[in-house]
Amino acid sequence: MSTDLIAEARRQTEICNACRYCEGFCSVFPALTRNKAFADGDITHLANLCHNCRGCYYSCQYTAPHEFALNFPAILAEVRQESWERHAWPRPLARFFHECGVAVAAALVAGFALLFGMLQALRPETGHGFYAYLTHGAMVALFLPAFLLPLAALAISLRAYWREIGGKRLQWREVVNAGKSAARLKNLDGGQGQGCNFEREDRYSDRRRWFHQAVMYGFLLCFAATSAGTILHYVFALHAPYGPFSLPKLLGVPGGILLTAGCAGLAWLKTKADPALGAARVWGGEMAFVLLLGATGATGLALYAATGTAAVPVLLALHLGTVLTFFVLLPFTKMVHGFYRFATLLAEEQKQHR
Amino acid sequence: MTDMALEGPWDIVVVGGGNAALCSAITAAEAGARVLILESAPRPYRGGNSRHTRNFRCMHRGPLSVLTDSYGEDEYFDDLMLVTKGKTDEPLARLAIRSSEECLPWMEAHGVRFQPSLSGTLSLSRTNAFFLGGGKALVNAYYNTAEDLGVTVVYEAEVTHVHLEGDRFTHLEARIGGETRRIEARAAVLASGGFQADTEWLTRAWGPAAANFLIRGTPYNRGVVLRDMLDQGCETVGDPTQCHAVAIDGRAPKFDGGIVTRLDCVPFSIVVNRDGQRFYDEGEDVWPKRYAIWGRLVAAQPDQVGYAIIDAKSIDLFMPSVFPPNRADTIEELAVQMGLDGASLARTVANFNAACRDGPFHPTELDGLSTDGVTPAKTNWARPIDTPPYYGYQLKTGVTFTYLGLKVSDRAQVHTAQGPVRNLFAAGEIMAGSILGQGYLAGFGMTIGTVFGRIAGREAAAHVN
Numbered sequence A: 001m002s003t004d005l006i007a008e009a010r011r012q013t014e015i016c017n018a019c020r021y022c023e024g025f026c027s028v029f030p031a032l033t034r035n036k037a038f039a040d041g042d043i044t045h046l047a048n049l050c051h052n053c054r055g056c057y058y059s060c061q062y063t064a065p066h067e068f069a070l071n072f073p074a075i076l077a078e079v080r081q082e083s084w085e086r087h088a089w090p091r092p093l094a095r096f097f098h099e100c101g102v103a104v105a106a107a108l109v110a111g112f113a114l115l116f117g118m119l120q121a122l123r124p125e126t127g128h129g130f131y132a133y134l135t136h137g138a139m140v141a142l143f144l145p146a147f148l149l150p151l152a153a154l155a156i157s158l159r160a161y162w163r164e165i166g167g168k169r170l171q172w173r174e175v176v177n178a179g180k181s182a183a184r185l186k187n188l189d190g191g192q193g194q195g196c197n198f199e200r201e202d203r204y205s206d207r208r209r210w211f212h213q214a215v216m217y218g219f220l221l222c223f224a225a226t227s228a229g230t231i232l233h234y235v236f237a238l239h240a241p242y243g244p245f246s247l248p249k250l251l252g253v254p255g256g257i258l259l260t261a262g263c264a265g266l267a268w269l270k271t272k273a274d275p276a277l278g279a280a281r282v283w284g285g286e287m288a289f290v291l292l293l294g295a296t297g298a299t300g301l302a303l304y305a306a307t308g309t310a311a312v313p314v315l316l317a318l319h320l321g322t323v324l325t326f327f328v329l330l331p332f333t334k335m336v337h338g339f340y341r342f343a344t345l346l347a348e349e350q351k352q353h354r
Numbered sequence B: 001m002t003d004m005a006l007e008g009p010w011d012i013v014v015v016g017g018g019n020a021a022l023c024s025a026i027t028a029a030e031a032g033a034r035v036l037i038l039e040s041a042p043r044p045y046r047g048g049n050s051r052h053t054r055n056f057r058c059m060h061r062g063p064l065s066v067l068t069d070s071y072g073e074d075e076y077f078d079d080l081m082l083v084t085k086g087k088t089d090e091p092l093a094r095l096a097i098r099s100s101e102e103c104l105p106w107m108e109a110h111g112v113r114f115q116p117s118l119s120g121t122l123s124l125s126r127t128n129a130f131f132l133g134g135g136k137a138l139v140n141a142y143y144n145t146a147e148d149l150g151v152t153v154v155y156e157a158e159v160t161h162v163h164l165e166g167d168r169f170t171h172l173e174a175r176i177g178g179e180t181r182r183i184e185a186r187a188a189v190l191a192s193g194g195f196q197a198d199t200e201w202l203t204r205a206w207g208p209a210a211a212n213f214l215i216r217g218t219p220y221n222r223g224v225v226l227r228d229m230l231d232q233g234c235e236t237v238g239d240p241t242q243c244h245a246v247a248i249d250g251r252a253p254k255f256d257g258g259i260v261t262r263l264d265c266v267p268f269s270i271v272v273n274r275d276g277q278r279f280y281d282e283g284e285d286v287w288p289k290r291y292a293i294w295g296r297l298v299a300a301q302p303d304q305v306g307y308a309i310i311d312a313k314s315i316d317l318f319m320p321s322v323f324p325p326n327r328a329d330t331i332e333e334l335a336v337q338m339g340l341d342g343a344s345l346a347r348t349v350a351n352f353n354a355a356c357r358d359g360p361f362h363p364t365e366l367d368g369l370s371t372d373g374v375t376p377a378k379t380n381w382a383r384p385i386d387t388p389p390y391y392g393y394q395l396k397t398g399v400t401f402t403y404l405g406l407k408v409s410d411r412a413q414v415h416t417a418q419g420p421v422r423n424l425f426a427a428g429e430i431m432a433g434s435i436l437g438q439g440y441l442a443g444f445g446m447t448i449g450t451v452f453g454r455i456a457g458r459e460a461a462a463h464v465n
């Protein structure tokens, strides 16, 4: 654990605890008023409750050049980021991809190359749709481990994190309540629905919340589409390609559109927001991740649009390469924030009510 | 902006960039006037003392926004009379109180957001509406609104002279970018706060002790304009030697320490001076009613410093402090850490402890648990200081604002001995003495600024239209 970061976060937290003017913005402030002294795990917990809306920066009377030099969103972002990297396995890989957008891009190129190679080497004799280019068996052999292994790695990290922030055995009610706030991205509303101080400095804006909703629901729809395809395949022996009114397409097409548009929006907002109010060190990695996530949606849509044309094999390699890269990098990118955040909401439910 | 454009003539020039200035600029701009704001602070420090505030006191006949229940004119006025011991201008005070009710929706309509009263301040949820994010968020919202209305703001523009000819204001002079600029306008609003940041003035008024006072708010309220108006014969009110001063954390910065430097530990402590001697009843009344007198009490001690000592029993009974307290396992050790004589502090604590009696202790109400046989007595919450670890906080005097101000009419008009200056208005701290002669009621400063800021803006705009 970086003692310097934690110590600086503790210093700022104690100032906020003596002030409390920002209480209405988010759940961080009500959580911090529960304590007078803050253990390291408390600081990590607070950091993961923060969603970097920046309300508490623009309204703080103690930001630099004041000698208290408050920049609460930034220090919490840095502690949060460090907690993800520290709990990740393998740790050096996490730091590398979190920080370095070029590395994410390089991984993407490697993913493309792998898929192009497979398409060349493993081209089946027969098959429909994209199974004409890569067999179902080959896809499963590639994606099943590429999906499960990162999730397993993430699960180990989350367990360690859960212990650090003092999580206990879960109760059903806590899961329901945390799920509800996550589903509405409740905390992104700024406390009163006015939104964040993200891309318009000290003016509020709801854009970040809407784009983030699009990404989250787009992602979940795409995930549901893939799951639906898997079920159709194995349970009902209905094989791809699926028609436009099939479940995988009905879920996947809007999902892909939401995901692509949402990511484009978030990337755009990110170019306008002040990097010094976040974890500046990982700006590049975050940006690359948002674009990668958006690319999974965009390439999927392109692939569908190209059905029956000669572009299919190329787009198939691009899409599968993107998806593969996304999954393999999952424990080492901003994607982990969703999991950590949900764990934190669960822990916060416990801390509030036990 | 080109140089010519700055020089005007403007319709209205507003001096200052805090709550009162912004309320008047917005009101005047909405009435169609071309408005210039001259703020002496640089942009990051804009907003004067207003950026440190947390709430304003608001009359309401039923639940209103975040305010619960009701708070009527008479109750509000009685509360005010109580703290000012009758030194209140009744018509102006009632005007401020009555107008406060319509201020709240006006503030919301101009971008201010409110939040329920902060944890630890439940007693104010009926009377005071808290700003979401505090005063700086309020100031930001008003600057955005003003900008949208086309108001021009110049930062780092200290007004040095406001020129009067007969019963008229003609122009003013301001230091901008290292030069003195002459700026003309058809009317002016003075909203440049008190003079508490001018240590020299403070020491002239209070005596040399004032050099050791800390200033809780902005270093930019130096009273330059107030002095200039006094020199030109404007009528004043309020005691020139008085300021609102509270006991704050002695490690606070000289300026701008703001709200976090307050210390709420006194009622549960004993407070000693540099020589380790107690000097006043720490448990005289609940803290919100006593914190203002402790500024003076500490100011009267050698070196203008005090030390509050508590033990482990009391550490969780009050809001956390911004700096961690000194902490030690013995009184002697604590004394050494704080630069006090160990033996004399230990003696004071022992004498105090010997005077404590058994009885029920209630941290949130006057419990009558008083000492017996020690001078000065502690009349409530007197529990022995006997459970280590022991904690100590240094106390110094923190000045909130000064009382001396310009006398204004109910139209916020500034007066000389010859009568009103036709196109010169004042709002906020600079005229608060017109209403409050002494004492202070939490949240009333922002009420005065909002009410008279709007009146000044309206009257100035009416004058130029």
Ligand SMILES: Cc1cc2nc3c(=O)[nH]c(=O)nc-3n(C[C@H](O)[C@H](O)[C@H](O)COP(=O)(O)OP(=O)(O)OC[C@H]3O[C@@H](n4cnc5c(N)ncnc54)[C@H](O)[C@@H]3O)c2cc1C
Residues within 6 Å of the ligand: B015, B016, B017, B018, B019, B020, B021, B038, B039, B040, B041, B046, B047, B048, B049, B050, B051, B052, B053, B054, B055, B056, B057, B157, B158, B159, B160, B191, B192, B193, B194, B216, B217, B218, B220, B221, B222, B223, B224, B225, B257, B258, B259, B399, B400, B401, B427, B428, B429, B430, B442, B443, B444, B445, B446, B447, B449
């Ligand atoms: C720590 C603290 C907390 C407080 N909390 C509360 C609270 O919760 N509620 C409440 O009602 N009151 C509170 N007060 C009192 C409150 O701050 C004042 O009553 C109120 O802000 C006065 O508003 P104003 O606009 O008159 O002055 P200010 O907000 O102080 O504005 C004065 C402005 O004038 C500018 N200025 C000064 N001289 C010049 C010059 N020569 N030329 C150009 N510009 C100049 C300054 O830079 C500043 O922008 C608090 C005060 C402090 C210090």
Ligand code: SF4
Residues within 6 Å of the ligand: A015, A016, A017, A019, A020, A021, A022, A023, A056, A057, A059, A060, A061, A062, A070, A072, B133, B134
């Ligand atoms: S961020 Fe600043 S204004 Fe907000 S609670 Fe912390 S110290 Fe107070």
Ligand code: SF4
Residues within 6 Å of the ligand: A022, A025, A026, A027, A028, A029, A049, A050, A051, A052, A053, A054, A055, A056, A057, A072, A073, A076
């Ligand atoms: S940045 Fe937003 S979410 Fe984070 S602590 Fe500040 S107000 Fe809360």
